[in-house]
Amino acid sequence: QSVLTQPPSASGTPGQRVTISCSGSNSNIGSKYVFWYQQFPGTAPKLLIYNNDQRPSGVPDRFSGSKSGTSASLAISGLRSEDEADYYCAAWDGRLNSRLFGGGTKLTVL
């Protein structure tokens, strides 16, 4: 069981806005940056959000990240079929001295 908790699945229809949550503790999300990764089947993960709410070059502004206390969220607006993928949150844990990943959320576009 992951220290960072994500819902195993999420879904939405094209054009809709969906959010994926990531819950942690004071030693990780509460005091460290949060990152989000997107992974399509059979491919390596890709950085989607860094430092809680920053988008790397090339990531559409439909994707946004936020953090409050010991929780973080990834929001996808204007949902598209090509957004169907697995999404992982991540953060360093200062108590464990380990990089943590959430268990992942499989996003389905209905």
Added chain:
Amino acid sequence: EVQLVESGGDLVKPGGCLRLSCAASGFTFSTSTMNWVRQAPGKGLEWVSSMSGSGRYIYHADSVKGRFTISRDNAKSSLYLQMNSLRVDDTAIYYCVREGGIAGEDFDSWGQGTLVTVSS
């Protein structure tokens, strides 16, 4: 262009050992913190090990501590993972990952992965 190419994955028996390699190019390897991240079949991502550019700072996940060792050769722009006492639950795709390419702690570049299968 950043390129990370892993190699060394194979089928190995429980208790056996394996050495993974990652050849890096397209960036200043010697100043980059590098990581290994693995993904068991059908499962999520699990961070394995991290090593700073100088080699001064090394971290391992508890699940591999004492069995796996991360190392690097900056002259060859290569990262390694020595895996000993392998267990069935070490079966996974192992990714070589660059850290801090954008802002400090981000995992911005990933290799394609190499498959390690531990089975009798």
